[in-house]
Structure formats: C-alpha cells, structure tokens
Amino acid sequence: MLPFIRKDLAQLTAYTPHPGAASGESVPSKSAIDRLDTNECPYDLPAELKQKLAWNYQQLIETNRYPDGGHAALKEAIAQYVNESIAESIHVPPLSKGGLHVPPLSKGGLHVPPLSKGGLGGVIPPKTAITADNISVGNGSDELIRSLLIATCLGAVGSILVANPTFSMYGIIAQTLGIPVVSVPRKPDTFEMDIEEAKRAILSEGCANAQTENPPVRVVFVVHPNSPTANALTTNEIEWLSTLPEDILVVIDEAYFEFSQNTLAGKLQEHPNWIILRTFSKAFRLASMRVGYAIANPELTAALEKIRLPYNLPAFSQLAAEFALAQRQLLLAVIPETISERAKLIAALTQHQQLQIWPSAANFVYLRVKADNRNLAEQQHKQIMEQLKAEGTLIRHTGGGLRITVGSPQENQRTCDRLSQILT
Numbered sequence: 001m002l003p004f005i006r007k008d009l010a011q012l013t014a015y016t017p018h019p020g021a022a023s024g025e026s027v028p029s030k031s032a033i034d035r036l037d038t039n040e041c042p043y044d045l046p047a048e049l050k051q052k053l054a055w056n057y058q059q060l061i062e063t064n065r066y067p068d069g070g071h072a073a074l075k076e077a078i079a080q081y082v083n084e085s086i087a088e089s090i091h092v093p094p095l096s097k098g099g100l101h102v103p104p105l106s107k108g109g110l111h112v113p114p115l116s117k118g119g120l121g122g123v124i125p126p127k128t129a130i131t132a133d134n135i136s137v138g139n140g141s142d143e144l145i146r147s148l149l150i151a152t153c154l155g156a157v158g159s160i161l162v163a164n165p166t167f168s169m170y171g172i173i174a175q176t177l178g179i180p181v182v183s184v185p186r187k188p189d190t191f192e193m194d195i196e197e198a199k200r201a202i203l204s205e206g207c208a209n210a211q212t213e214n215p216p217v218r219v220v221f222v223v224h225p226n227s228p229t230a231n232a233l234t235t236n237e238i239e240w241l242s243t244l245p246e247d248i249l250v251v252i253d254e255a256y257f258e259f260s261q262n263t264l265a266g267k268l269q270e271h272p273n274w275i276i277l278r279t280f281s282k283a284f285r286l287a288s289m290r291v292g293y294a295i296a297n298p299e300l301t302a303a304l305e306k307i308r309l310p311y312n313l314p315a316f317s318q319l320a321a322e323f324a325l326a327q328r329q330l331l332l333a334v335i336p337e338t339i340s341e342r343a344k345l346i347a348a349l350t351q352h353q354q355l356q357i358w359p360s361a362a363n364f365v366y367l368r369v370k371a372d373n374r375n376l377a378e379q380q381h382k383q384i385m386e387q388l389k390a391e392g393t394l395i396r397h398t399g400g401g402l403r404i405t406v407g408s409p410q411e412n413q414r415t416c417d418r419l420s421q422i423l424t
C-alpha cells in the first residue's frame, strides 16, 4: 500500500458496477440480456424526444463554456414538480398541527397533471410551497449522500444509522470518509425497522461512557420505499422519525417515489432536520445522465451547496433533466404498466411454494428461498442468480435474498419462464 494513502482504505474495495459479473467479465448468456439488476426503467427515452434533446444540445449548449454552476433553471423545474408530487401524494399519515395541507388523492392512482408553461399543471401551490431554495442538485443522488455525510459527520463528529438490508451506498460512502456505520435489524416478516433497537443504538452511541468509541449518531438513513425490500415506511416508522431530536438529520431517500406515489415532502415544513433525496435515474429514464436532487429547508440546502464541487452537473445532464420534467406526462405514463406488471410478476412468483415474496411499493420485487437454515438459503439464492444469468436475466443477490427489477412485459415473461425452469 502506498505510504501516503489512509490505512483504513486497505479494507475497502472499489465499487463493482452493475450490470455485469462481479469480476467484470462479460455475461455468459444464451440469448438477449435482460438487465433486471439495477432498477432502471426498461425503456429508453422515446426516439423523438432524444432527437429533440439532441437538437437542443446543438442549439443551446456551448461545449467550450462551463455549465450553469447554480442549476437555476433545473431547480425551478424540480421545485414545481415537487409541489405537484406533494399535492398528489397518497397515504400521507395525519399531519400534526401547523403542517402543510395535503389535498385528498385524485381517483385512479397516478395522476400526472397536464403540462403547462410556468404553471403548476392545474395544482394550486400551498402557501408553504417548495421553491428553488429548497432544492440542491447532485451528480446522482450518490453525490448528495456524500455531501450530506461531509456536512454532518466528517472529522469523527458523527456516526450514521442504517437499518439493514438497505441501499448499500450509505455505508460504503460513510466508510470511504472514515465515518462509523451503526446498523440495526428489520423485522423479518415485514422489513419494518426495529425501532426499539434503533432507539437503543442512538442512546448508546450518544453516551459518554458507551462501550463503543463511535461518535454520536448524527444521521439516520431511511428509504421510502426501501431497497432491496420494496416496503414503504410505516406510520410507526414515520412517527418515530418525527420524534428524533433536531441534532439528528433524517435522510429520507425517495429514489422510487414515482412508483409508490407516496412522499413525505409535505412534512418537511414541520421538520427542519429532515431531507428528502430523489433521482432522475429510475422513473425518469435518465440513469446515464447522473442527476439527483435533495429537498430540504434552505439552511440545509445552503450547507450542501458549500460542499459540492463547482460545476458538478454537466450541461447536457441539466438539459436532459429539464427536458424530462417538461415531458413528464409522457415519460411517467408507463408507470401504470410497471405497476400492473409488478402485480403479475408477484402472482407468478407466488406459484413457487419454495419462495417467499414480499409486497412491493417500488419497481422491483424482493424474494427469499424459504429455509430454516439461512446459509443454505443464501447458497440457493446465489445459484438461482447464476442460473438466471446464464439464461440471460441479470438480477441482484443482496440483503439475504433476491431483488428483481420489473422490466418490460417480455422481460418479465422471460424471468418467470426461466425461474420456473430453474425451480421445477
């Protein structure tokens, strides 16, 4: 190891990009590859939109100039979209006094308001509406996670708390910064986090005479709905998050919000210590562009702005994200298909007695092989994943189970057929 490199980095390995094999070799498959391991939308941007984007690129972007380092136009567009999402959110648990008023859900699930230039698509913004000052934009929400960790815990001042299994990047990024990660379990039947354990962990890390040498918990990370287990936060969990003191930051990652239509953005007003992360990588079909955003009170977004690199988001990515928002009615129109495909996939998988399948509020499904012996089950998960890969379907083996992205109807049919062959 080079003598000037931090010693603790020797324990870490570089992130292995997916899709692909762990060793990076090409996937040995007999047929077309169905990439159902990274929870992207199965569809590229429609060709005519790509053409318009390319035309805009040619006309608007001067490649010799730095991009808009303040993301002004994009932040405005995001704020407008967030306001719509608050107004349309389903199943928002009762608000305590003084919170934002959330109108009742429109019938028929997902409602994408008609596009209107500058307006709010027919939705009246509440007085406490989100503005560009509430938004910070990152090179993927991964960048925002790192900025948050730098802003809160760096320099041995804080630890983070996660409930496993959950999105791995919180722990991975924390480790690269030398920030301790405290993990608590989830209930095995529902994947609700073990709140009592979480309370204990926060108390014990905060005690001067604690057994651990970790600094106190400064950040709690939750995902709504969680990856890989696909469950939305419960009322219990939300209530507990609401009780956390102001010196603990609550990060609510809504990467899969468009599939659950259930956001906590309407509660940010009540909780200055909450922040919501979202991404353009999933429902908006822009994983290749690396655009994520945070929604929080302006003091918090200002802290993120201090930490981020000056021109963190290429001009083309900003343009693509603005473009996707302007065309959201078209792009999000496939979500009902994803949701009905998800139901079909769950129904087909449930036919296999040896599998336990969980309900999903996201664009993926989580399952485990039923077994008393978890090691044995894990071996079987690995085998199933490898066998599916050999047949041309990539899925994720993670968190003690298997996560399968809901793909196109054809991909999902192939997944079901291939799984049936493997399991029977």
Ligand SMILES: Cc1ncc(COP(=O)(O)O)c(C=O)c1O
Residues within 6 Å of the ligand: 038, 039, 139, 140, 141, 142, 143, 167, 223, 227, 253, 255, 278, 279, 280, 281, 287, 290, 291, 292
């Ligand atoms: C829960 C969660 N948060 C964040 C991300 C990363 O998003 P981005 O592509 O914006 O970095 C992912 C990607 O899979 C995710 O599952």
